[in-house]
Amino acid sequence: MRAYRVVGQRVARIDAREKVTGHALYADDVILPGMLYGKVIRSPHAHARIVHIDAGAALRRRGVKAVVTGRDFPDVKFGFTKPTQDRRALPIDKVRYIGEGVAAVAATDKDLAAEAADLVRIDYEELPAVFDPEEAMKPGAPRLHEHAENNVSAICRFNFGDIEEAFRVADHVREDSFSTQAIMHGYLEPFAIVARYEVVTDRATLWAAKQSPYIIYRNLARGLGMKPSQLRIIQPHVGGGFGGKHEPFDLDFSAVMLSKMTGKPVKITCDMEEVFLSAYRRHPMRIRLAVAARRDGTLLGYRCRLIADGGAYAGVGHMSIYLAGAFLSLPFKVPNLRYDADRVYTNKPFSGALRGHGIPQMRFAAESQLDALGRDLGLDPLDIRMRNRVRQGDKLANGFVVTSCGLTESLELAAEAVDWTHTHGTLRRRGAKVRGIGLGCGSLSSGSRMGGHDASTAVIRVHEDGKVHLLHGSPDVGQGSNTVLAQILAEELGLTMDDIQTTLQDSDFLIFDPGTYGSRVTFTTGAAVRTAAAEIRRQLFEAVSKEIECAPGDLICKEGRIVVRGNEDRGVSFLHGVRLCYYKETKPLMAHGSATPAEFTAHFGDPKQLTSGYGNLSGSYSFTTQGSEVEVDLETGEISVLHFASAHDCGYPINPTLVEGQLDGSVAGGLGQALFENLETVDGLLLTPNFTDYGLPTSMESPQRSEHFHIETDDQFGPYGAKESGEGTQISTLPSIVNAIYDATGIWFRHLPITPDKVVKALQETYGANYLDHPFFNDPAARRRSGGADGRGNGRSRREERA
Amino acid sequence: MTPAGDGIERAPEAPLTLRVNGEEHTLAVRGHDTLLTVIRERLLLTGTKAGCTNGDCGLCTVLVDGEAMYACLMFAARCGGRDITTIEGLARGAVLHPLQEAWIQAGATQCGICTPGMILTAKAFLERVPRPSEVQVREAISGTLCRCTGYMKIIEAILLAANSGAPQPAPAAASGH
Ligand code: FES
Ligand code: FES
Numbered sequence: 001m002r003a004y005r006v007v008g009q010r011v012a013r014i015d016a017r018e019k020v021t022g023h024a025l026y027a028d029d030v031i032l033p034g035m036l037y038g039k040v041i042r043s044p045h046a047h048a049r050i051v052h053i054d055a056g057a058a059l060r061r062r063g064v065k066a067v068v069t070g071r072d073f074p075d076v077k078f079g080f081t082k083p084t085q086d087r088r089a090l091p092i093d094k095v096r097y098i099g100e101g102v103a104a105v106a107a108t109d110k111d112l113a114a115e116a117a118d119l120v121r122i123d124y125e126e127l128p129a130v131f132d133p134e135e136a137m138k139p140g141a142p143r144l145h146e147h148a149e150n151n152v153s154a155i156c157r158f159n160f161g162d163i164e165e166a167f168r169v170a171d172h173v174r175e176d177s178f179s180t181q182a183i184m185h186g187y188l189e190p191f192a193i194v195a196r197y198e199v200v201t202d203r204a205t206l207w208a209a210k211q212s213p214y215i216i217y218r219n220l221a222r223g224l225g226m227k228p229s230q231l232r233i234i235q236p237h238v239g240g241g242f243g244g245k246h247e248p249f250d251l252d253f254s255a256v257m258l259s260k261m262t263g264k265p266v267k268i269t270c271d272m273e274e275v276f277l278s279a280y281r282r283h284p285m286r287i288r289l290a291v292a293a294r295r296d297g298t299l300l301g302y303r304c305r306l307i308a309d310g311g312a313y314a315g316v317g318h319m320s321i322y323l324a325g326a327f328l329s330l331p332f333k334v335p336n337l338r339y340d341a342d343r344v345y346t347n348k349p350f351s352g353a354l355r356g357h358g359i360p361q362m363r364f365a366a367e368s369q370l371d372a373l374g375r376d377l378g379l380d381p382l383d384i385r386m387r388n389r390v391r392q393g394d395k396l397a398n399g400f401v402v403t404s405c406g407l408t409e410s411l412e413l414a415a416e417a418v419d420w421t422h423t424h425g426t427l428r429r430r431g432a433k434v435r436g437i438g439l440g441c442g443s444l445s446s447g448s449r450m451g452g453h454d455a456s457t458a459v460i461r462v463h464e465d466g467k468v469h470l471l472h473g474s475p476d477v478g479q480g481s482n483t484v485l486a487q488i489l490a491e492e493l494g495l496t497m498d499d500i501q502t503t504l505q506d507s508d509f510l511i512f513d514p515g516t517y518g519s520r521v522t523f524t525t526g527a528a529v530r531t532a533a534a535e536i537r538r539q540l541f542e543a544v545s546k547e548i549e550c551a552p553g554d555l556i557c558k559e560g561r562i563v564v565r566g567n568e569d570r571g572v573s574f575l576h577g578v579r580l581c582y583y584k585e586t587k588p589l590m591a592h593g594s595a596t597p598a599e600f601t602a603h604f605g606d607p608k609q610l611t612s613g614y615g616n617l618s619g620s621y622s623f624t625t626q627g628s629e630v631e632v633d634l635e636t637g638e639i640s641v642l643h644f645a646s647a648h649d650c651g652y653p654i655n656p657t658l659v660e661g662q663l664d665g666s667v668a669g670g671l672g673q674a675l676f677e678n679l680e681t682v683d684g685l686l687l688t689p690n691f692t693d694y695g696l697p698t699s700m701e702s703p704q705r706s707e708h709f710h711i712e713t714d715d716q717f718g719p720y721g722a723k724e725s726g727e728g729t730q731i732s733t734l735p736s737i738v739n740a741i742y743d744a745t746g747i748w749f750r751h752l753p754i755t756p757d758k759v760v761k762a763l764q765e766t767y768g769a770n771y772l773d774h775p776f777f778n779d780p781a782a783r784r785r786s787g788g789a790d791g792r793g794n795g796r797s798r799r800e801e802r803a
Numbered sequence: 804m805t806p807a808g809d810g811i812e813r814a815p816e817a818p819l820t821l822r823v824n825g826e827e828h829t830l831a832v833r834g835h836d837t838l839l840t841v842i843r844e845r846l847l848l849t850g851t852k853a854g855c856t857n858g859d860c861g862l863c864t865v866l867v868d869g870e871a872m873y874a875c876l877m878f879a880a881r882c883g884g885r886d887i888t889t890i891e892g893l894a895r896g897a898v899l900h901p902l903q904e905a906w907i908q909a910g911a912t913q914c915g916i917c918t919p920g921m922i923l924t925a926k927a928f929l930e931r932v933p934r935p936s937e938v939q940v941r942e943a944i945s946g947t948l949c950r951c952t953g954y955m956k957i958i959e960a961i962l963l964a965a966n967s968g969a970p971q972p973a974p975a976a977a978s979g980h
Contacts (some may be wrong), residue, residue: 011912012908013907015915016906016912019912020907020915020922020967021890021891021893022849022851022889023850025849028849029843031847111814186950187914187916188914188916189854189916190853190854190861237853239914239916240913240914240951242950269853271857272855272857272860273857369805394937477914478915512960657909657910657956658910660955661952664955665913665952668950669950690855690857690859691860696948697953698946698954699940699944699957699958706953706955719874
């Protein structure tokens with residue numbers, strides 16, 4: 001039984017008052033004296049040579065101060081790893097997608113900037129373009145980058161165990177194809193930056209909507225030909241990230257350069273349509289997946305071929321396809337794996353990280369295939385999951401080590417929440433509406449080791465008045481990490497949340513850590529906070545022990561006091577201890593701490609490692625099972641999500657309310673991808689450039705009921721036993737919904753999103769024009785006999801073959 | 804590439820008196836200036852957020868004569884003499900409005916970018932429907948997007964505010980939808 005006072009409690013967010021009153025400052029809220037407004041000029045062509053840029057007319061317009069093009073930047077490319085350095089601040093030779101930034105203007109107000117952008121004349125020579133990744137790989141296809149033959153930007157080739165043998169001895173194999181669409185992150189704050197270059201110091205200060213300033217720090221400096229220390233990055237509040245605000249963009253480079261050219265601060269805020277057109281998105285993936293199983297449902301092996309549509313640039317796409325393959329097995333134990341993935345350049349905005357990063361696509365395929373396998377073999381999908389689940393202490397074929405695991409409990413809880421045993425496979429129809437339930441599992445790493453430096457740092461200063469100030473290098477993009485870190489600090493020092501203050505990041509005051517991605521913050525930065533807090537305690541205890549004449553080792557921090565363990569009347573108040581340090585010892589009370597995942601993980605900043613795939617990605621892994629109930633309107637094809645139960649092992653929920661917020665948000669995002677959202681393009685032109693056409697879920701589409709179950713597994717490495725909780729649950733959402741639709745309709749949808757028109761078409765194709773009268777929707781017994789339309793015919797049973 | 808000269812041609816401006824959060828401001832606006840532009844860039848009340856600036860997200864919602872409106876779709880010139888409330892007008896010093904308190908208690912803010920518009924939408928709604936059902940709340944906020952919360956805790960917060968300090972119980976079930 002834990003006896004924490006702050007950790008584990010539903011304390012209010014540390015930034016809540018600022019946010020509900022409108023006082024929280026975001027990048028676009030920053031206004032500086034003399035500030036100019038910039039506007040990026042974007043390519044109307046999917047693939048074209050930039051022949052000439054004439055800024056004369058724009059510059060002659062009064063109030064227009066400067067125009068910047070690719071030629072104003074140093075001749076360098078940047079990127080995630082050496083082999084993927086393929087981007088420039090702004091392109092100089094050609095554009096590679098519609099919406100790519102080509103130039104930017106700065107003017108004294110926004111309207112003028114927009115006008116000036118129209119006056120810049122850019123002559124293009126159109127080139128043949130390619131939009132389909134498989135077309136792009138064919139010989140003779142238009143080539144996007146000189147260095148990339150067949151337009152392949154990254155590959156993975158994993159081979160673990162003996163895949164041939166697995167398929168030889170299997171009782172049953174089946175192979176299926178899947179595809180997923182491009183979706184956006186859906187942050188509602190558009191890109192924005194304010195940059196102020198100071199010529200006297202040759203430094204630039206930036207306020208930008210970014211979730212990982214370290215990555216901009218490095219790449220922006222490189223693209224600008226500056227040293228990282230010449231940039232000062234002040235982190236404002238961020239209006240949502242979800243993996244979408246890591247990279248430096250055209251507007252970031254342009255704002256700094258325009259400020260340098262004009263000597264004035266420059267603000268560039270994109271409008272939302274520009275975000276739709278130019279932002280990176282989730283990789284659309286085509287997945288061919290073959291599974292080998294025993295007749296009892298034991299998974300023996302997976303053979304997977306994956307082609308990812310990478311868009312025009314590499315970004316972190318190598319990591320994305322690595323992750324898709326790395327989670328081919330987890331949350332299940334599959335001993336033999338073969339994974340061949342190619343990420344391909346096409347003339348569309350590039351693809352990158354998005355909540356769950358590469359994994360949701362793969363788990364959608366693998367987990368919905370499990371339900372089909374169940375139908376093939378006459379097994380309950382829950383039993384198949386139970387049979388193959390990983391457990392604490394397991395080492396997987398690709399080198400992952402499971403240090404704590406609540407998957408069993410999560411399966412039980414989620415199944416119970418949707419009344420699995422009595423409900424799955426039964427006919428529940430009212431009028432034209434049928435209901436079904438589904439399960440999906442997921443797992444995610446709690447931070448990993450990537451390129452660059454990997455440590456998190458926390459700096460703690462205790463003021464003379466006893467208030468404790470925390471600075472750390474991982475921005476809170478809304479998930480609540482600042483609150484969680486403050487809770488950890490309060491707990492460590494025996495204080496309350498009222499005693500803790502935090503300031504958002506500023507690169508002049510601390511060391512940025514790799515950033516807010518891969519669900520690393522609580523796990524890694526939390527450990528750094530604990531280390532720093534221990535050092536504060538050491539200094540305090542030394543001062544206090546002299547005062548009350550005891551051994552420093554006998555002291556503890558408790559309820560605002562520093563007291564002798566076992567004799568808690570003896571001691572001083574925390575404030576008194578602080579004053580002893582300052583006034584008696586004459587030592588300011590300050591400490592820092594660092595933590596790194598390096599001790600338990602392989603180094604995935606190395607492209608070779610990403611390609612071959614072996615190694616432990618993270619210190620620990622979260623586990624989730626989600627049970628969902630959907631209702632399908634057979635007449636209209638519309639699907640509503642009635643109930644969503646998430647049973648989540650995040651080790652230990654340091655703030656249950658925040659964890660629930662992450663679960664709900666993940667579900668809403670996954671639901672959007674399953675049913676609605678689509679960045680649909682024709683010849684590279686986006687057909688859905690606003691939220692309504694795109695299909696971002698509103699309150700009407702989110703689940704009618706949401707339930708959360710917290711499973712505590714007390715991870716040995718995570719602070720207070722905590723693990724990842726921000727992204728993992730978006731992984732299980734897709735298969736959970738897809739499987740529920742499968743249960744309701746007998747149709748297994750393998751191509752996302754599952755829109756009403758697709759549903760009606762599939763119903764007609766499967767059950768005929770009068771599908772409402774089909775036994776599947778009328779006779780409960782028919783349902784049990786049927787393997788479902790798509791669940792049959794594809795699998796081959798070895799047993800039958802041999803017979 | 805920097806031009807010479809500095810006199811700038813602009814669209815004509817007309818004087819306007821705006822009453823925002825109970826305070827009168829007289830300023831010159833151009834015909835195409837939206838209420839959102841004026842609130843954020845002229846009055847520097849940056850609590851009102853700009854998302855799509857196109858009537859598609861609800862981030863810019865303010866109260867105009869008590870009604871929740873998308874400020875990005877309203878011309879400032881047409882708001883003279885009307886009572887405008889922005890998020891800055893809700894708290895009295897450090898004393899928060901019950902909806903703001905409910906938001907904090909329920910954990911209904913994450914990144915916070917939707918929070919000002921959402922709270923004002925909720926305020927206008929609760930004034931019309933003081934004891935709403937959950938379904939009514941869902942419908943009332945369906946014009947404002949939130950990507951972070953999945954709306955769950957926002958709905959909870961609104962119901963919490965509706966029920967706080969309320970002598971009579973909330974109606975049991977949804978009606979009329
Ligand atoms: S900014 Fe007004 S509705 Fe989006
Ligand atoms: S809290 Fe982030 S969009 Fe609502």
